[in-house]
Amino acid sequence: MxxxxxxxxxxxLLLFAIGLATALARxxxxxxxxxxxxxxxxxxxxxxxxxxxxxxxxxxxxxIVPLFSIAVAAAEACVGLxxxxxxxxxxxxxxxxxxxxxxG
Amino acid sequence: MTNLPLWIIPLFPLxxxxxLGTVAVVSSGSKKGPSEGFVGALSVLFPALSFVSVVLLAFxxxxxxxRQTLCNWIDIPMLKVxxxxxxxxxxxxxxxxxxxxxxxxxxYSIGYMHGDRGFTRFxxxxxxxxxxxxVLVLSDxxxxxxxxxxxxxxCSYLLIGFWNHDLNNCxxxxxxxxVNRVGDIGFxxxxxxxxxxxxxxxxxxxxxxKFIEMLIAGGHxxxxxxxxxxxxxxxxxxxxxxxxxxxxxxxxxDAMAGPTxxxxxIHAATMVTSGxxxxxxxxxxxxxxxxxxxxxxxVGMLTAFWAAVAGLFQNDIKKVLAYSTIxxxxxxxxxxxxxxxxxxxxxxxTHAFFKAALFLGAGAVIHALAGEQDMRRMGGxxxxxxxxxxxxxFAFLAIIGFPGFAGFWSKxxxxxxxxxxxxxxxxxxxxxxxxxxxxxxxxxxxxxxTFFGEYRGPxxxxxxxxxxxxxxxxxxxILAVGAVFAGYLWADSLGIKFFEGTLAPVVGVAQDFVVxxxxxxxxxxxxxxxxxxxxxxxxxxxxYAIYGTKRLPRLHAKWGSAPEGFKADxxxxxxxxHSIFIVMFKAAAFVADVFVDKVLQAIQWxxxxxxxxxxxxxxxxxxxxVRVQLTLSxxxxxxxxxxxxxxxxLF
Numbered sequence: 140m141x142x143x144x145x146x147x148x149x150x151x152l153l154l155f156a157i158g159l160a161t162a163l164a165r166x167x168x169x170x171x172x173x174x175x176x177x178x179x180x181x182x183x184x185x186x187x188x189x190x191x192x193x194x195x196x197x198x199x200x201x202x203i204v205p206l207f208s209i210a211v212a213a214a215e216a217c218v219g220l221x222x223x224x225x226x227x228x229x230x231x232x233x234x235x236x237x238x239x240x241x242x243g
Numbered sequence: 244m245t246n247l248p249l250w251i252i253p254l255f256p257l258x259x260x261x262x263l264g265t266v267a268v269v270s271s272g273s274k275k276g277p278s279e280g281f282v283g284a285l286s287v288l289f290p291a292l293s294f295v296s297v298v299l300l301a302f303x304x305x306x307x308x309x310r311q312t313l314c315n316w317i318d319i320p321m322l323k324v325x326x327x328x329x330x331x332x333x334x335x336x337x338x339x340x341x342x343x344x345x346x347x348x349x350x351y352s353i354g355y356m357h358g359d360r361g362f363t364r365f366x367x368x369x370x371x372x373x374x375x376x377x378v379l380v381l382s383d384x385x386x387x388x389x390x391x392x393x394x395x396x397x398c399s400y401l402l403i404g405f406w407n408h409d410l411n412n413c414x415x416x417x418x419x420x421x422v423n424r425v426g427d428i429g430f431x432x433x434x435x436x437x438x439x440x441x442x443x444x445x446x447x448x449x450x451x452x453k454f455i456e457m458l459i460a461g462g463h464x465x466x467x468x469x470x471x472x473x474x475x476x477x478x479x480x481x482x483x484x485x486x487x488x489x490x491x492x493x494x495x496x497d498a499m500a501g502p503t504x505x506x507x508x509i510h511a512a513t514m515v516t517s518g519x520x521x522x523x524x525x526x527x528x529x530x531x532x533x534x535x536x537x538x539x540x541x542v543g544m545l546t547a548f549w550a551a552v553a554g555l556f557q558n559d560i561k562k563v564l565a566y567s568t569i570x571x572x573x574x575x576x577x578x579x580x581x582x583x584x585x586x587x588x589x590x591x592x593t594h595a596f597f598k599a600a601l602f603l604g605a606g607a608v609i610h611a612l613a614g615e616q617d618m619r620r621m622g623g624x625x626x627x628x629x630x631x632x633x634x635x636x637f638a639f640l641a642i643i644g645f646p647g648f649a650g651f652w653s654k655x656x657x658x659x660x661x662x663x664x665x666x667x668x669x670x671x672x673x674x675x676x677x678x679x680x681x682x683x684x685x686x687x688x689x690x691x692x693t694f695f696g697e698y699r700g701p702x703x704x705x706x707x708x709x710x711x712x713x714x715x716x717x718x719x720x721i722l723a724v725g726a727v728f729a730g731y732l733w734a735d736s737l738g739i740k741f742f743e744g745t746l747a748p749v750v751g752v753a754q755d756f757v758v759x760x761x762x763x764x765x766x767x768x769x770x771x772x773x774x775x776x777x778x779x780x781x782x783x784x785x786x787y788a789i790y791g792t793k794r795l796p797r798l799h800a801k802w803g804s805a806p807e808g809f810k811a812d813x814x815x816x817x818x819x820x821h822s823i824f825i826v827m828f829k830a831a832a833f834v835a836d837v838f839v840d841k842v843l844q845a846i847q848w849x850x851x852x853x854x855x856x857x858x859x860x861x862x863x864x865x866x867x868x869v870r871v872q873l874t875l876s877x878x879x880x881x882x883x884x885x886x887x888x889x890x891x892x893l894f
Contacts, residue, residue, distance in 0.1 A: 163874050171870075235869045
């Protein structure tokens, strides 16, 4: 069976759903971050998948944008982990439910 | 020699400042300091070179003057100013006596400042002063003049407070600086006023004159008059600050705290006359606003009279001279107010000679008496210091307007012009004549108390009284010669009008514009000369009758020679008014402070409190856990997307 574009999109959707579920369901803040990364990469995959359906001249954008988003994701992971370390030093916990000083 | 560039004139004192300043800084560590001969020679050399270049330029000057633009100074969209120089009849006269008398006084200072700790520093300041003064006089635009104007103010401050180990000197310096600042604001606002009228281009004197001519030719003067009048008034405020006129006259008597050569150079001969110079420079502008000229005239009259009366009651020899300077400046302003700018500048010129001679003479007397300034401890000095006495007596005859001496010609000219040109001329003439009588009285008092009678100081000092050294006497004698003969450049009664001719291209148009409208009464100049002579003689006679025949006031040895304070100073009235103003400003500041502190902060607090309450209310919707928040926002997003998809968009 040939690789249909819809399969790629379905895989992307699946990955995104897993990422989102991880981010929402897990309390460990590292897993939350991992979930977010997964969701991000799902979107990248979706981009590339759509790029494949277009003629070569127009598909460039679909292949370029994920590159940017990967670079940004690297920076984001860097900052995110640094934040987590700082918060951990402060709160002695990686449980995101403990990070609730916004309230009150 | 007309191919000499104009910038060479200010260049020499600037070089002198840099060189002497470097020497002063370098030698500040060493105990002995640099050789006085070396420093003195340098400090006279640069002003003298400047003087020589002025003389060379002055002889080859074409009738309409020399204009040179050195470089671009400010070039931004709204403001284009060049550094340019204008050497015409007016700047020629001013430069000749500024650099000439400056060189002489630098020479004199070598003797006067001998052995002083700040010898080099003093001459660096003097050179900086001459540089600023030359820039002030030579510039071709108001903005560059303002630069020089501030520069001379700074030097005045530095030199009044030269002996800065005494707190009183520092206070006097601060007072001079701050009072001048009030005037400088006037100058600055005046420039802004003009700039609103014709852009920054008309800050140039030539452009300003052309602008006024254009207004007159086009018949638009009435439209522009209100703004020009405000500008004129503001410039006049600037002049009252710099030239110590009512109401900003209080700083000049205090400025006598500086070394005497400084008083002679800055506070008598040159800097204080820059106000008169500015009036003459802007004469074309002032000619279309006769109301402001009337104010100038009245202020000049009040100042001349008030300061002359105040001069009668001073015991400090330098204070007498300070008040007489203010009084003479009042004469100059009166002349300018009567649109007799050439007579006004002529008086500036002759006054520079005889007042510098008087101050240098007073300096020699103080030097001879080892720092004594109180006239009640002087007397009989004509036998001990004959040359100084002769110089001062010549200068005295010049200032009271004794026939043939410099002041006679210039003061008579002013009085004559007052009578013929000014509105209510008879009144102003009468006050001027009365002031001349008082001038003769207080100057006679000074001469009698200092040089005649018997010596009234402490006996042990008497043996040490000595004539000043030659390098001090030489400038004094030159200035005394000037005090005798400077007036012959414009001896109206003798028909010599050289001086009028040199100034005519600059101020002639403005004068004719105002005076041409008047039906000038034809008067015999000899009659004025007779009245003027009579005033001088009467004053001398009164002075002799009061002070010459009786026992003179004697200062008790134990009283000390400190000035007897605030009240006897006769500026107390104006000091009082100033302090009222200061109190008013303080009150306004207090009110503003309370307003900001209480009212505005209350508003701030209210807004802050509202924000806090609203925030508290809204935050109760917030979920405690991050994950729940995230889930809720996702649900919201999904709901929104569903709505948009199902309804096909909200709009």
